[in-house]
Amino acid sequence: MAAARAMWKGTLKFGKSKVNVKLYSAVKEHTIHFRLLHKTDKQPVKQQMIDSDTGDPVEYKDAQKAFPVQRNRMVVLEKEELEKLEPKDSRDIEVTRFVDPTDIDHRWYERAYYLGPDGDTSAYFALAEALEKKNKEGVARWVMRKKDYVGALRVHEGYLALIVLRYAEEVIDASALTAPEGRPLQKKEIAMGEQLVSALAGKFDPAEYRDEYRDRVMDLINTKARGGKVKVTKFRPKKTSDDAVTNALAASLAGMRKKKSA
């Protein structure tokens, strides 16, 4: 397979350490893209901007940006003012701190990139080995294409990866939440639940999962393209009761025992 093109080049920096790297997207999406169409003539629609007072169309290049300050007021920000706020271009990926991998909550991870060596291959692999040896992840900050990023520098299958992390305001703070309450669970029920979970315990192998829905959507599209008919059915949600939970637990375990002894 042909090598992917690097998106960006930078230098990992911490203490006296420096490693030149190239950045590659680790994600390759296969989403089925739909277009919005005009119902009557099946032509694609496009977006247009109009003056909300006069209804006249306005070209994108003639538009300015404004920041809403109150419910009914906005402040126009000139292009030059916006440019002045943009972070300064730099090639540095500043690793400010190394943390235990468990310190980074799942909710912060956003999008993954691979880092590849740019020049000195041995320094690159030495850093990967050092991170693995210490079982640490680096917390890095950098500016790429006029945007500030925070990311986690970690090792993936022996290679360096940089995963963009979300900013504080993008992750809802769970400390404000309280767990659902109810009558205390019985020891017996918890024990049954644990048995059930252990019976279903195993290794996670992402390769075992395939996007089957995507295949079905493509089948639907192909069927319709040929002029075929498709069936449409509706869904209704269901409810549970306390007894139903206990009975279902017992029945699940009984079912599994039967399977094993069979």
Next chain:
Amino acid sequence: MPEEEEVATDSAAGRSFWTGAITFGLVNVPVSLFPANRGRTVSLKMVADDGHPLQRRYVCSKDEEPLDWDDIVRGYEVSKGKFVVVTDDELEAIEPRKSRDIDLQLFVDLEDIDPIYFVRAYYLAPSGGTTKAYRLLAEVMEQTGRAGIGRFVMRAKEYVVAIIAESGILRAQTLRFDDEVRKPDDVGLPKKSKVTAAAVSKFTRDITAHSGKVNFRDFFDEYSIELEKLAKKKAQRGVDVVKAPAEAAAGESDEPGEVIDILEVLKRSLGGAAVGKKPAKRAPARKKAAAKKK
């Protein structure tokens, strides 16, 4: 296309946009999903030269005729310029038979799940019936340090999902399918080369010297903060202040007030209030905005 926007708009409105059930064995846990992530809070609006607010609207690409949401359908381009129309009902009908269930057929070590696969996080609140099944699943997963793996379809896209328990609260982490994550080979990363022990220990020393704790709540989007500061300063001086469009005043997507809402709705749902029971609609949330523009 609107997929991303839909998520953002629905989250801001604080609605649950997926209601279904988690199942393990024969146990059924009815839940509603709420986003744990949200878009940046700052969103700039477009205005004309004279400060008039601008609105976006859809027009037909052929005759520029302005369109309401009801005039718009979803289509897939099967060949150049030829589209097959697909309705929401049709997409829903081909969802897996048990698509309203996230069936946990596997429980894995939390550490087995590589962050390279992560897409988004959601909180789960019990919905309908009692909280017992919810509490039981949370308790058992926390005690065993395991996460449940299932799959589900949301907004015409299927996901592998990890259900994780923390402090009695369940959350879902959507994961990318394996074919959507490149392997080092696909990228063309070079084979591992020899490294010297000296080079490695030079790095380990620097790593140790820079190890410590980090509070991720300290990482803010500086650009957004600076933007807001500048806008407020200009507003105080009365410079370049213009009237906001009607939708912004009505509290559309990114108003700070709305952000508080979602936390409130989530808190209430975890407390057992009945909200968001309606199955999520997959029609893009622009429907509302488009209707308002009439």
